[in-house]
Amino acid sequence: MSIDKQTVKKIASLSRIAITDAEADAFVPELNQILGWVEQLGEVDCSKVEPMTAVIANKLRLRDDVVTDGEIRDRILANAPMADHGFFAVPKVIE
Amino acid sequence: MTEIFELGIAGIRSGIDAGDFTAKQVAETFIARVAAAKPLNAFLVETPDHALAAAEATDQAKANGETLGRMAGVPIGMKDLFCTEGVETTAASGILKGFVPQYESTVSSNLFRAGAGMLGKLNMDQFAMGSSNETSAFGNVISPWRRNDGGNSDLTPGGSSGGSAAVVSGRIAPAATGTDTGGSIRQPAAFTGITGFKPTYGRCSRWGTIAFASSLDQAGPMAHDVRDCAIMLEAMAGFDAKDSTSLNLPVPDWEAALNSNLAGKKIGIPKEYRVENMPAEIDALWQKGIEMLKEAGATIVDVSLPHTKYALPAYYIIAPAEASSNLSRYDGVRYGLRDLPDGAGLQDMYAATREAGFGPEVKRRIMIGTYVLSAGYYDAYYTQAQKVRTLISQDFDKAWNSCDLLLTPTAPSAAFGLGEKSDDPLAMYLNDVFTVPSSLAGLPAMSVPAGLDGKGLPLGLQIIGKALDEQSVFNAGLAIEERAGFVAKPEQWW
Amino acid sequence: MTESTYRIQGGTGEWEVVIGLEVHAQITSESKLFSGASTEFGAEPNTQVSLVDAAMPGMLPTLNGECVRQAVRTGLAINAQINKYSRFDRKNYFYADLPQGYQISQLYHPIVGEGVIQISLNEKDPDAHGKAIGVERIHIEQDAGKLMHDQHPTMSYVDLNRCGVALMEIVSKPDMTSPKEAAAYVRKLRSILRYVGSCDGNMEQGSMRADVNVSVRKPGGELGTRTETKNVNSMRFIQQVIEYEAQRQVDLIEDGGTVVQETRLFDPDKNETRSMRSKEDAHDYRYFPDPDLLPLELDDDFIFDCKASLPELPDEKRARYKNVLGLSPYNAAVLTAEHETALWFEQLLDISDEPEKIASSAANWVTSELFGALNRMGVGIENSPVSPAQAAELLSLVADGTISGKIAKQVFEIMLETGDGAKKIVEEQGLVQESDTGAIEKVIAEVMAANEDKVAQYRDGKDKLFGFFVGQTMKAMQGKANPQVVN
Numbered sequence A: 001m002s003i004d005k006q007t008v009k010k011i012a013s014l015s016r017i018a019i020t021d022a023e024a025d026a027f028v029p030e031l032n033q034i035l036g037w038v039e040q041l042g043e044v045d046c047s048k049v050e051p052m053t054a055v056i057a058n059k060l061r062l063r064d065d066v067v068t069d070g071e072i073r074d075r076i077l078a079n080a081p082m083a084d085h086g087f088f089a090v091p092k093v094i095e
Numbered sequence B: 001m002t003e004i005f006e007l008g009i010a011g012i013r014s015g016i017d018a019g020d021f022t023a024k025q026v027a028e029t030f031i032a033r034v035a036a037a038k039p040l041n042a043f044l045v046e047t048p049d050h051a052l053a054a055a056e057a058t059d060q061a062k063a064n065g066e067t068l069g070r071m072a073g074v075p076i077g078m079k080d081l082f083c084t085e086g087v088e089t090t091a092a093s094g095i096l097k098g099f100v101p102q103y104e105s106t107v108s109s110n111l112f113r114a115g116a117g118m119l120g121k122l123n124m125d126q127f128a129m130g131s132s133n134e135t136s137a138f139g140n141v142i143s144p145w146r147r148n149d150g151g152n153s154d155l156t157p158g159g160s161s162g163g164s165a166a167v168v169s170g171r172i173a174p175a176a177t178g179t180d181t182g183g184s185i186r187q188p189a190a191f192t193g194i195t196g197f198k199p200t201y202g203r204c205s206r207w208g209t210i211a212f213a214s215s216l217d218q219a220g221p222m223a224h225d226v227r228d229c230a231i232m233l234e235a236m237a238g239f240d241a242k243d244s245t246s247l248n249l250p251v252p253d254w255e256a257a258l259n260s261n262l263a264g265k266k267i268g269i270p271k272e273y274r275v276e277n278m279p280a281e282i283d284a285l286w287q288k289g290i291e292m293l294k295e296a297g298a299t300i301v302d303v304s305l306p307h308t309k310y311a312l313p314a315y316y317i318i319a320p321a322e323a324s325s326n327l328s329r330y331d332g333v334r335y336g337l338r339d340l341p342d343g344a345g346l347q348d349m350y351a352a353t354r355e356a357g358f359g360p361e362v363k364r365r366i367m368i369g370t371y372v373l374s375a376g377y378y379d380a381y382y383t384q385a386q387k388v389r390t391l392i393s394q395d396f397d398k399a400w401n402s403c404d405l406l407l408t409p410t411a412p413s414a415a416f417g418l419g420e421k422s423d424d425p426l427a428m429y430l431n432d433v434f435t436v437p438s439s440l441a442g443l444p445a446m447s448v449p450a451g452l453d454g455k456g457l458p459l460g461l462q463i464i465g466k467a468l469d470e471q472s473v474f475n476a477g478l479a480i481e482e483r484a485g486f487v488a489k490p491e492q493w494w
Numbered sequence C: 001m002t003e004s005t006y007r008i009q010g011g012t013g014e015w016e017v018v019i020g021l022e023v024h025a026q027i028t029s030e031s032k033l034f035s036g037a038s039t040e041f042g043a044e045p046n047t048q049v050s051l052v053d054a055a056m057p058g059m060l061p062t063l064n065g066e067c068v069r070q071a072v073r074t075g076l077a078i079n080a081q082i083n084k085y086s087r088f089d090r091k092n093y094f095y096a097d098l099p100q101g102y103q104i105s106q107l108y109h110p111i112v113g114e115g116v117i118q119i120s121l122n123e124k125d126p127d128a129h130g131k132a133i134g135v136e137r138i139h140i141e142q143d144a145g146k147l148m149h150d151q152h153p154t155m156s157y158v159d160l161n162r163c164g165v166a167l168m169e170i171v172s173k174p175d176m177t178s179p180k181e182a183a184a185y186v187r188k189l190r191s192i193l194r195y196v197g198s199c200d201g202n203m204e205q206g207s208m209r210a211d212v213n214v215s216v217r218k219p220g221g222e223l224g225t226r227t228e229t230k231n232v233n234s235m236r237f238i239q240q241v242i243e244y245e246a247q248r249q250v251d252l253i254e255d256g257g258t259v260v261q262e263t264r265l266f267d268p269d270k271n272e273t274r275s276m277r278s279k280e281d282a283h284d285y286r287y288f289p290d291p292d293l294l295p296l297e298l299d300d301d302f303i304f305d306c307k308a309s310l311p312e313l314p315d316e317k318r319a320r321y322k323n324v325l326g327l328s329p330y331n332a333a334v335l336t337a338e339h340e341t342a343l344w345f346e347q348l349l350d351i352s353d354e355p356e357k358i359a360s361s362a363a364n365w366v367t368s369e370l371f372g373a374l375n376r377m378g379v380g381i382e383n384s385p386v387s388p389a390q391a392a393e394l395l396s397l398v399a400d401g402t403i404s405g406k407i408a409k410q411v412f413e414i415m416l417e418t419g420d421g422a423k424k425i426v427e428e429q430g431l432v433q434e435s436d437t438g439a440i441e442k443v444i445a446e447v448m449a450a451n452e453d454k455v456a457q458y459r460d461g462k463d464k465l466f467g468f469f470v471g472q473t474m475k476a477m478q479g480k481a482n483p484q485v486v487n
């Protein structure tokens, strides 16, 4: 599966990374080289293999339903590029 | 008597116990070493006050006759992937410039509780994505090592834990934390002639460690020798309910059980690791290692890990896939960089911020990860890679039927020159060919310095163990360490 | 429900509507699905946010066991298959109310599989016009934060208090064909959730909201392209969305257009839906298993305990009220629709040692007298000024003939005002029914004396006049005479 410039632009947009036309052009051969290389995995017969889920045998633990956190707004907002009236602020969104 | 700065964790511990020097003297010694090491560009932030405060606490505790923690009086370097409360943490990325965590990572707080102090935050490959430290947004680290050809060309300390490797090998810090996703502790340790240990996945909590690839990331120690690694890992490891993948097991007393007599141990030599065009020196070192382990009483057996050649491609699907999602939170809304062009909407702000904040390698991996997860390709890439990962893990399980440990080279080459591979991603990825398979299987593995190449650069051997059997890995490492007699240190040119 | 078949009359003939609902129900829990922050409604912005909810670097999710338990109990309540193995997946998209850049949900392996919910359009006789609506699955997922657009001219504000609150997404099959059916489905689902206690069903506070999937087709034809109208938060709105979307799609198709599969937003003020611009990547969420969480594995004991902890559910209760207590289908349905009502009614019965005897009269009294009064006062049954015990006392006075049904109405009114018990009121106000034969005969004699002409006609065989004398007697005694004795 070799990808073209349009695909590169779609991936960049899905990734929310702005790229110029030139950058898109540069990405095409680069990504194709890497993808071409990883596609050798296709050679491996995995018809009877389950995908790995937990690398080391381990069970998902269930937490008790108690309030142990929160009430730390100052720490939550401490690094905000823009905070106002206790909210994070972002450019206006039209839904 | 040896200079304080020549000492590692155990040396500092016994010196303080014996009263040869105070923890404060140790801290001041290394703070001075850090100040003098600017040319290496190893530190992103220096925190002398933290190191001093911890040292004073240790001296006070000793004066009060309290029993000291495992790391008492040891000032360490902290890889910048660990969030440290009140100290800027960026993962060497522009997108986190100015981010000051309001919390302390579990691993760093474990170390501080054990009495360690912090000299500063260490440079690294951006978001731990790289094998040469050249992807840092704040300039690459320069290795203390130089080739003996008199060329004085700058070499890489390896990556991603390059800052950690540089300061430990340069005796600028007695020990440092590292993280290993596909070899980021072991490869730089090998490149700089120090000892680096990646424990079983789940031994060290990931809470508060900036995520690269969640199913692979593991923290570990980088130090002078095997004993120091054992001491430091005991302090770092432990169950943490805040990490769902943390193993609920007691931390063994690895140091106390160190024993280099390998009588009865079987060491497997995986034939698939004899990759074509492997430098003769590496092959020779591997043979040397085999002899040393025989000497220590181990028997050597040939084993096969048939899917080894597929480990790297599988890794370069799984790691970028997880990374592309893990790095979505860097969006300029709650912390870090925000790039808001005039009249830009929310989605434009995301794209501009991430374009400005991420380096080329990070973008490359996010793009690959996004692509392999995207509609129509998920099964062909991601699911297939996770199935191959199962096969790779089963290869190890089968090998354990005939041996207890595996011995391999750590890296396919010695340290290379800065810039030599930075424009060829694939060539760079191949650095991890020997370290990635054990990462995919979550197994404990370490790199021990075992010799020098013709240009006077360190080479390392890797020991891989069964899940949770760190002890055997430490013991085999110790057997090599005792026999290799590796004493080479970089000339101080900085 | 043929008699209620719903059709859109288009220029090209009749159109059938196909409806599927994805109901998001907030799981009742103290803390969030993956963090220890509180779920309390209406707190100051960003005060119920943990470092995990804000997706700070290096933060990791830990699963709340109570949310798992409630999802399993809900699944068992709709006879659904419980999956002992389930997984959490990441749904990746960028939005300001989603700090992680992904929602932790369950796509590939949901915790609950197929189940069924019985609905009815006919309150009078639910069984006669029932319909089974299939439930495709129930999965657990995180709620998102809230965006406020009206606080600042150029900025939107982000509040993460809701972010990470546990939701069950209950996905129906496209089995509904009219706004009424959809409403009945949501009403029944809400009732079940409240019986189970896994969700408070409070739609005003957003504890329950529906994504409404609508498509149209010629009756019996191929399924059409559907649209999904998100986060509709009232029974009425759900029906309006269906009516509007069905009509819009029919007009669109008949004007030669085609329906595009998209997510839409309902505007209650304009009573219309419009395309949602903020969900551009809806087609490519790049789902994959969350590597921060392990597979969720449930054992038999866990599931057994969940089942053992379930209360009697609405359908079983309604059947029991009909078959064991002998209530009318209507009363059985009305009394079991809300858990509180059923509990109140059962407390009332508990006071009698032969509940079956008084059940029907008690049911009539609750559905007429009590409901009437509560409606007038505008309070729910849980806040009724008259307790089940007090009601039982009142009804027993009627049963043993101490007062007549007519007097009981007066006594009940006084109980509502004063809060006094029925016996006390009856004694104080001397409302006890007169059964002393002597006293009654005396009055009858007076009545007959005053109506000698009628007495004569009666004696001539005008039997109908008997009732007249009884009435006159009761009147003379202000209804306190025991009718049996009078006769």
Ligand SMILES: [Mg+2]
Pocket: C022, C211
């Ligand atoms: Mg939906």
Ligand SMILES: [Zn+2]
Pocket: C024, C141, C169
């Ligand atoms: Zn949902």
